Amino acid sequence: MSRNSDVENDFFAEIDETVGNYTASAVRQALQKVETMKLDELPPEHRCGLLRRHAEYLYMMSNYQQMKEARVEMLEEAYKKARQGHVMDPKDYECAKILCSTCGRLAEESSLKKKLDLGFKFKTYLDEAMAINDRDFELCHMRGRFCFTVASLSFVERCAARVLGQIPDVSFKDALDDLLRADHLEEGVAENQLFIGKTYLAMGDLVNAKKWLVKTASNKSDVAVEQEHVDEAAALLEEKKLKQIKI
Incomplete structure (x- = not known):
């Protein structure tokens, strides 16, 4: 997951080795080691x-974490650590990337006001990270x-967002371009497949929407968040307008 200099990799070799293949138990052990430093x-x-x-x-x-409260608590702490690291070294790409991830996920788990505030911060962090590496x-x-979320905002949400700042001028087409590009870079990721399907659905392309949602629903995972994406795709496929579509 991380690609830093050989000097840093050597320094954190024991912790990085503990993480191994990123299973829950391995990450938990690595986290415990980090917390002692x-x-x-x-x-x-x-x-x-x-x-x-x-x-x-x-x-x-x-x-x-299946319980939202525990999930949000971990995300808030992760966001604080990532932001501290980013302030310390704004050119560290891996730190900038995890800052985007934590801020974006935390926004999704928050109430409207906090969601909008974090959304504007997320866009700033994302622009900084993509200036370093856009592939x-x-x-x-x-x-x-992000483009999908902004394009999906209701009238009330847009009014609330304008109080905090200027809403980016993005469309579902912009969202689809980035999501398909992401799939080209790494295929078979349920989360990305889900949002491709949801974007096609928002654009009224039911055939492609169903194709991608079927792909998503075929995944299986023991990771709670990933399984939620699979379950959401399966639920969307039960909608009448999609059940009538043949692919």
């Missing part, structure tokens, strides 16, 4: 690396998802 006792050049890893592992563990699956997915 004191930031102010590390060499300055490794402090951002520690904060970034701390944020990553909290974010990943939040995906396994990353996660960033393309996040930008597509």
Whole structure:
């Protein structure tokens, strides 16, 4: 998940090895190791690396939380760590990326006012990260998802958003372009497949919507958040207008 310098990788080798293939138990062990390290006792050049890893592992563990309260608590802590690391080193790409991830997910889990506030911050962080690398699956997915969310705002939500700042001029077509680009970079990701299907659905293209939702629903996962995407796709496929479509 992380691609930093050889010097940093050597310094955090034990923790990175603990993470292994990113199973829940492995990430939990790595998180415990990170939590025992004191930031102010590390060499300055490794402090951002520690904060970034701390944020990553909290974010990943939040995906396994079925209770929203526990999930949000982990995301809030992950967001704080990532933001601290980003302030420390704005050019650290991996830290910028996890900051986008935590901010975006936290926005989705929040009430309208906080969702809008975090949404504007997310767009700023996303622009900064994509200025470093615009060919990353996660960033393309996040930008597509952001465009979908903005294009889906109701009149009331748009009015509330305008109080906080200028709403980006984006469309479902913009969302689809980024989501399909993300799929080209990394195929078979249920979350991305779901939003491609939902975007086609919003655009009135029921045939392509059903194709992508069927792909999503065929996935299986023991990760709570990922399974929610699969379940959402299956629920959408039960809608009358989609059940009538043959593919």
